[in-house]
Amino acid sequence: MQTPEAKNRYLPLGTNFTDTHPLLIDTEAAAEDIQSAAHQRIRAAADLLETFSCLTFEQADLKDISHITNALYLLVQDGC
Structure with missing residues (x-):
């Protein structure tokens, strides 16, 4: 079971097709790193x-x- 801190820190991606959330975004990661990962996905889609x-x-x-x-x-979806 996750602690309340872990639930607030890790945000599940919206593309999970199950009730479990194997892919998460670390909300405490540097904003530049999160933006870079999102940009990489949007660029690949484009x-x-x-x-x-x-x-x-x-x-x-x-x-x-x-x-x-x-x-x-x-x-x-992941990029957004």
Whole structure:
């Protein structure tokens, strides 16, 4: 069981699909480090969107589109 201090210090990411929270943000980390991690995820999503925009639906398999949108969702949600 977590102590009240640990519950206040660690903020779960919004992309957890279960009742447990395996991925957490340390709210006591330096603001620059948190912002850098968020920026890295948003930049990766933007880069993936740029690549995705160059494809046509004839070039992509339907399962690939699903995989790409899922990755984009996780990156953007975590970055936000």
